[in-house]
Amino acid sequence: xxxxxxxxxxxxxxxxxxxxxxxxxxxxxxxLGVEKLRxxxxxxxxxxxxxxxxxxxxxxxxxxxxxxxxFRIGNAxxxxxxxxxxxxxxxxxxxxxxxxxxxxxxxxxxxxxxxxAFFEHYKYRGGRSLDIGDGHGLDDLYDAVIxxxxxxxxxxxxxxxxxxxxxxxxxxxxxxxxxxxxxIIAKTGTPIDRTVIVSLEAIEAIHVDWxxxxxxxxxxxxxxxxxxDLEPAAITAALVGVQSRLQIFGLQRWINQYPExxxxxxxxxxxLQELWQIVGVAETALIGVSAMVVVTALVGMMxxxxxxxxxxxxEMAIWRAMGARPSTILALLVIEAMLMAAVGAxxxxxxxxxxxxxxxxxxxxxxxxxxxxxxxTLRDLWVLGIVIGAAALASLLPAIRAYRLSLADGMMVRx
Amino acid sequence: MTxxxxxxxxxxxxxxxxxxxxxxxxxxxxxxxxxxxxxxASGSGKSTLLSLICGIATATAGQIxxxxxxxxxxxxxxxxxxxxxxxxxxxxxxxxxxYARVIDNILLPLRFxxxxxxxxxxxxxxxxxxxxxxxxxEGVLKAQAGRLSVGQQQRVAVARALIGAxxxxxxxxxxxxxxxATQDSFLRLLFEQTGQAGSSLLMVSHDERLGRRxxxxxxxxxxxxxxxxxx
Numbered sequence: 001x002x003x004x005x006x007x008x009x010x011x012x013x014x015x016x017x018x019x020x021x022x023x024x025x026x027x028x029x030x031x032l033g034v035e036k037l038r039x040x041x042x043x044x045x046x047x048x049x050x051x052x053x054x055x056x057x058x059x060x061x062x063x064x065x066x067x068x069x070x071f072r073i074g075n076a077x078x079x080x081x082x083x084x085x086x087x088x089x090x091x092x093x094x095x096x097x098x099x100x101x102x103x104x105x106x107x108x109x110x111x112x113x114x115x116x117a118f119f120e121h122y123k124y125r126g127g128r129s130l131d132i133g134d135g136h137g138l139d140d141l142y143d144a145v146i147x148x149x150x151x152x153x154x155x156x157x158x159x160x161x162x163x164x165x166x167x168x169x170x171x172x173x174x175x176x177x178x179x180x181x182x183x184i185i186a187k188t189g190t191p192i193d194r195t196v197i198v199s200l201e202a203i204e205a206i207h208v209d210w211x212x213x214x215x216x217x218x219x220x221x222x223x224x225x226x227x228x229d230l231e232p233a234a235i236t237a238a239l240v241g242v243q244s245r246l247q248i249f250g251l252q253r254w255i256n257q258y259p260e261x262x263x264x265x266x267x268x269x270x271x272l273q274e275l276w277q278i279v280g281v282a283e284t285a286l287i288g289v290s291a292m293v294v295v296t297a298l299v300g301m302m303x304x305x306x307x308x309x310x311x312x313x314x315e316m317a318i319w320r321a322m323g324a325r326p327s328t329i330l331a332l333l334v335i336e337a338m339l340m341a342a343v344g345a346x347x348x349x350x351x352x353x354x355x356x357x358x359x360x361x362x363x364x365x366x367x368x369x370x371x372x373x374x375x376x377t378l379r380d381l382w383v384l385g386i387v388i389g390a391a392a393l394a395s396l397l398p399a400i401r402a403y404r405l406s407l408a409d410g411m412m413v414r415x
Numbered sequence: 416m417t418x419x420x421x422x423x424x425x426x427x428x429x430x431x432x433x434x435x436x437x438x439x440x441x442x443x444x445x446x447x448x449x450x451x452x453x454x455x456a457s458g459s460g461k462s463t464l465l466s467l468i469c470g471i472a473t474a475t476a477g478q479i480x481x482x483x484x485x486x487x488x489x490x491x492x493x494x495x496x497x498x499x500x501x502x503x504x505x506x507x508x509x510x511x512x513x514y515a516r517v518i519d520n521i522l523l524p525l526r527f528x529x530x531x532x533x534x535x536x537x538x539x540x541x542x543x544x545x546x547x548x549x550x551x552x553e554g555v556l557k558a559q560a561g562r563l564s565v566g567q568q569q570r571v572a573v574a575r576a577l578i579g580a581x582x583x584x585x586x587x588x589x590x591x592x593x594x595x596a597t598q599d600s601f602l603r604l605l606f607e608q609t610g611q612a613g614s615s616l617l618m619v620s621h622d623e624r625l626g627r628r629x630x631x632x633x634x635x636x637x638x639x640x641x642x643x644x645x646x
Binding site: 002319 | 469471491492495496498499500504506509510511512513514515516519522523524526527528561575
């Protein structure tokens with residue numbers, strides 16, 4: 001009965017109550033939304049590269065190697081010689097190995113030389129393969145496969161010519177050997193979207209006439225280049241898959257102790273974790289801010305209850321006259337607050353799902369973050385429970401005041 | 416049947432903390448089933464007296480006996496429970512929770528009075544009977560209390576006070592918000608139902624014209640002395 005009367009009392013003050021509930025709902029939706037975005041961003045981040053057991057590069061830091069080999073951020077300090085690559089490839093533990101050669105660019109996008117095996121072994125988001133939705137893979141020497149962002153930004157379609165620039169942000173271009181867009185990879189939400197992929201041989205081919213970082217005077221005709229042996233002297237990094245996961249650490253140790261050249265092999269998952277610890281500071285700030293918004297909404301509710309106390313003194317006197325103890329009045333106010341918070345929390349959860357349904361395709365397209373629509377996690381439910389509990393706590397202050405007032409007023413209030 | 420409905424002996428009271436106001440009542444007695452009208456202007460201590468009788472305030476000294484129970488021997492929680500079980504209260508106005516339905520208002524005291532509730536075999540039917548007897552329109556039980564006219568609200572308050580037939584009805588100027596014509600019918604119905612329930616009726620008012628229906632009419636100033644000292 002008290003619960004029903006509390007509900008009716010709230011309904012009678014529909015306007016102020018609904019504003020309070022709305023504030024709680026919005027704050028809860030914001031908090032859950034940020035939480036969702038955070039976990040999804042972390043998952044998307046961790047999903048940038050999957051299925052690769054080791055990344056091998058010249059010796060530097062593991063985060064640095066991860067940054068330039070996977071995220072195309074920064075540059076390699078050194079290359080890996082083709083001999084070292086061959087030595088690693090010859091190890092019995094190695095199941096597959098894909099070389100990567102970086103260094104050139106097209107407009108603002110990095111160009112990556114690799115082998116067709118890259119498309120076979122590069123996996124993201126829990127084992128998904130790259131999908132060349134439009135066109136085909138690297139068949140010809142001058143074929144280029146481009147990421148979805150490259151195609152969208154530069155408005156490229158299959159068959160368009162591409163001229164690769166030497167180095168990054170450079171004024172010299174390899175205009176003597178233009179490429180052709182052979183395929184466009186469907187959106188992945190990984191740095192692949194912003195990459196122009198060509199064959200490893202093509203990287204050699206466009207540098208045939210280059211010596212010591214500068215273009216020599218002569219131009220070798222394309223027909224001649226096609227007949228040349230285009231085995232590279234060095235690569236930037238290599239992705240390695242092992243026969244058995246048990247061999248990862250053995251192979252890693254072997255590579256790290258490789259006597260001919262200082263090399264570094266990293267586990268992508270571990271390096272991603274390391275990198276996230278750097279990037280992840282922002283997530284703590286974000287979650288902190290949205291928690292404060294929830295607190296603000298609850299303080300707003302507290303103020304609203306305080307403000308209503310005076311006009312409800314008569315009501316409390318009636319309760320007292322009917323035999324209600326002051327503690328019943330305290331309970332009544334706390335129940336009302338919890339009802340408001342519960343409705344607010346439920347509404348907030350609803351808003352979250354509406355937001356997810358509406359925003360999911362957009363967030364995926366714009367940021368490459370996949371927001372899975374799933375039933376609320378245990379953690380989400382905990383958050384809702386905590387909000388309701390916090391509302392009860394917040395309402396204690398005005399409720400205690402009401403308790404005192406009703407003790408002092410008794411059943412005689414003059415209005 | 417020897418216990419009085421209400422007996423005050425050598426009661427003195429001063430509001431705790433609040434400086435200035437104190438009240439004393441040497442003797443007041445009400446027999447079972449008796450109806451008494453206390454006449455007094457506002458400020459004559461009637462609110463304090465009613466608070467004492469209802470067990471909301473506790474006497475500094477003396478005895479307040481309601482239906483054989485000395486309120487001074489009860490703790491705060493027990494007094495609240497005692498009030499719910501034994502006393503029906505009617506205010507001047509704003510008696511009801513305006514947002515709640517009439518039926519919820521009428522049954523509210525039973526929520527705090529298990530004995531009174533168990534005495535009432537069919538609470539809803541009883542509430543319906545009271546409302547009909549008090550001349551309230553049919554279907555009023557489901558109406559929202561705040562939507563009724565003042566006169567109707569006062570009658571609902573009577574039904575609430577009488578449900579479960581508590582031995583004592585305390586009414587604080589219940590007619591002052593009503594016009595003369597409604598006052599009369601209100602009183603008639605109040606007496607009818609109080610008589611049927613066998614309850615004693617203690618009413619406080621400043622209107623001496625109401626007196627003729629009561630067994631006894633007392634001047635409040637003869638009964639209690641109040642003192643007000645400047646703070």
